[in-house]
Amino acid sequence: xxxxxxxxxxxxxxxxxxxxxxxxxxxxxxxxxxxxxxxxxxxxxxxxxxxxxxxxxxxxxxxxxxxxxxxxxxxxxxxxxxxxxxxxxxxxxxxxxxxxxxxxxxxxxxxxxxxxxxxxxxxxxxxxxxxxxxxxxxxxxxxxxxxxxxxxxxxxxxxxxxxxxxxxxxxxxxxxxxxxxxxxxxxxxxxxxxxxxxxxxxxxxxxxxxxxxxxxxxxxxxxxxxxxxxxxxxxxxxxxxxxxxxxxxxxxxxxxxxxxxxxxxxxxxxxxxxxxxxxxxxxxxxxxx
Amino acid sequence: xxxxxxxxxxxxxxxxxxxxxxxxxxxxxxxxxxxxxxxxxxxxxxxxxxxxxxxxxxxxxxxxxxxxxxxxxxxxxxxxxxxxxxxxxxxxxxxxxxxxxxxxxxxxxxxxxxxxxxxxxxxxxxxxxxxxxxxxxxxxxxxxxxxxxxxxxxxxxxxxxxxxxxxxxxxxxxxxxxxxxxxxxxxxxxxxxxxxxxxxxxxxxxxxxxxxxxxxxxxxxxxxxxxxxxxxxxxxxxxxxxxxxxxxxxxxxxxxxxxxxxxxxxxxxxxx
Numbered sequence: 001x002x003x004x005x006x007x008x009x010x011x012x013x014x015x016x017x018x019x020x021x022x023x024x025x026x027x028x029x030x031x032x033x034x035x036x037x038x039x040x041x042x043x044x045x046x047x048x049x050x051x052x053x054x055x056x057x058x059x060x061x062x063x064x065x066x067x068x069x070x071x072x073x074x075x076x077x078x079x080x081x082x083x084x085x086x087x088x089x090x091x092x093x094x095x096x097x098x099x100x101x102x103x104x105x106x107x108x109x110x111x112x113x114x115x116x117x118x119x120x121x122x123x124x125x126x127x128x129x130x131x132x133x134x135x136x137x138x139x140x141x142x143x144x145x146x147x148x149x150x151x152x153x154x155x156x157x158x159x160x161x162x163x164x165x166x167x168x169x170x171x172x173x174x175x176x177x178x179x180x181x182x183x184x185x186x187x188x189x190x191x192x193x194x195x196x197x198x199x200x201x202x203x204x205x206x207x208x209x210x211x212x213x214x215x216x217x218x219x220x221x222x223x224x225x226x227x228x229x230x231x232x233x234x235x236x237x238x239x240x241x242x243x244x245x246x247x248x249x250x251x252x253x254x255x256x257x258x259x260x261x262x263x264x265x266x267x268x269x270x271x272x273x274x275x276x277x278x279x280x281x282x283x284x285x286x287x288x289x
Numbered sequence: 290x291x292x293x294x295x296x297x298x299x300x301x302x303x304x305x306x307x308x309x310x311x312x313x314x315x316x317x318x319x320x321x322x323x324x325x326x327x328x329x330x331x332x333x334x335x336x337x338x339x340x341x342x343x344x345x346x347x348x349x350x351x352x353x354x355x356x357x358x359x360x361x362x363x364x365x366x367x368x369x370x371x372x373x374x375x376x377x378x379x380x381x382x383x384x385x386x387x388x389x390x391x392x393x394x395x396x397x398x399x400x401x402x403x404x405x406x407x408x409x410x411x412x413x414x415x416x417x418x419x420x421x422x423x424x425x426x427x428x429x430x431x432x433x434x435x436x437x438x439x440x441x442x443x444x445x446x447x448x449x450x451x452x453x454x455x456x457x458x459x460x461x462x463x464x465x466x467x468x469x470x471x472x473x474x475x476x477x478x479x480x481x482x483x484x485x486x487x488x489x490x491x492x493x494x495x496x497x498x499x500x501x502x503x504x505x506x507x508x509x510x511x512x513x514x515x516x517x518x519x520x521x522x523x524x525x526x527x528x529x530x531x532x533x534x535x536x537x538x539x540x541x542x543x544x545x546x547x548x549x550x551x552x553x554x555x556x557x558x559x560x561x
Contacts, residue, residue: 222396
């Protein structure tokens with residue numbers, strides 16, 4: 001196959017309107033997931049992000065059954081899951097981790113039960129694994145809105161997020177209120193999930209939040225470059241996954257998640273090899289692979 | 290600059306009579322304890338004029354951190370008065386901050402500009418210049434863009450001092466800054482503090498090491514109460530060191546009184 005043929009084969013899927021729409025969706029997912037994901041990873045909230053994504057399943061199923069937009073169901077599900085975790089975590093005998101896993105397995109089970117009821121129209125698989133190719137115009141509009149909101153809020157509060165993540169107590173001494181900053185981050189995470197969960201599904205949503213950010217963490221040394229690399233990686237993996245799913249006729253969400261994982265493993269391998277061969281002082285600036 | 294009152298019993302006319310130097314901190318008859326607990330530090334009285342470096346000496350649990358936390362406003366005095374002028378800059382131990390966090394020395398120093406900047410305002414040119422100046426003052430211009438976590442312990446401590454300078458703090462409170470530093474690192478840090486004192490900054494430095502304590506302008510010896518305050522050459526007697534570090538906490542009035550040779554040196558009076 002000549003290079004020109006290869007390009008033609010690769011470009012071909014993107015001539016179809018449905019794939020173009022999906023590509024636009026993937027770019028939005030990359031921006032939202034990459035931006036929010038970096039702070040989620042820096043604040044050690046990966047587990048919370050994944051749990052909240054799973055916990056939104058019952059809300060999504062109810063929305064589908066009631067004929068409401070998926071975004072509405074996801075937001076409702078997220079709020080219920082967050083409230084339930086906050087409540088159960090108050091039981092003194094349970095640790096926070098235990099509380100989270102109890103709530104989340106219950107919610108997942110409840111969601112599956114609801115989804116398997118004969119009266120529920122949309123298949124459980126679509127909710128669990130998402131449907132990048134089925135994004136509506138409303139979904140895309142919400143995505144644009146959330147991406148813009150995230151970009152603005154993360155820019156305005158950059159200094160505060162950075163200071164609290166670095167050292168909570170010192171940040172308070174600088175006049176920053178750590179509780180408010182952490183609350184803001186949770187709200188941003190919720191916003192991001194509202195966009196990411198309907199597209200990538202309940203089980204795979206966390207992949208685009210955590211994966212690109214964790215990969216970017218391996219190759220960058222400051223937060224601005226971390227954010228940029230994570231967003232580019234998320235978009236790149238999203239588009240590559242979309243392409244692969246078209247060529248290989250695999251599920252789009254799962255293929256995107258798999259691409260993200262492969263890229264992370266490659267970066268991890270490279271970082272490990274470097275650490276073994278070169279002394280850390282000789283490390284160069286950020287590199288994108 | 291404005292005077293900030295930190296205690297109910299405070300008074301604005303707190304300058305010592307006849308002194309023409311600006312005081313950055315004045316503490317009188319302070320007693321303090323943690324909420325709901327007993328009093329853990331009492332009879333503390335001292336004043337810090339601009340440019341003075343004070344070593345705060347004492348055993349673990351002797352009240353060094355309690356004093357710093359009271360000055361910072363974390364703890365309310367149960368009795369007595371604490372007055373500070375201008376902004377306080379707290380310099381914590383650096384092992385508490387995350388060393389794997391992706392920030393450069395410059396990023397950390399710039400955090401000082403969060404103090405006194407409206408939440409919606411991004412750091413401006415002045416903030417960046419103040420950050421560069423502060424890093425220059427602590428001798429870290431060359432390393433400004435290195436990751437904070439890859440600096441040595443002494444360099445990290447100096448970054449946090451730069452952060453306090455960006456805050457525009459004139460009185461620095463340092464919590465055991467020499468812990469874990471090697472000799473060159475300690476010397477470098479001391480020289481930085483000397484330079485800052487020439488610029489009119491003062492510092493209260495919680496320290497462990499008695500030998501090093503002789504290098505401060507004044508030392509404040511704490512052991513649940515103030516044992517002594519004054520010039521190290523005069524007050525660091527074996528008697529004071531015994532009272533500071535030894536088991537004896539109760540002080541007899543006459544035993545302490547004879548250690549107070551001049552009016553500028555205040556010594557604890559039990560029950561005062």
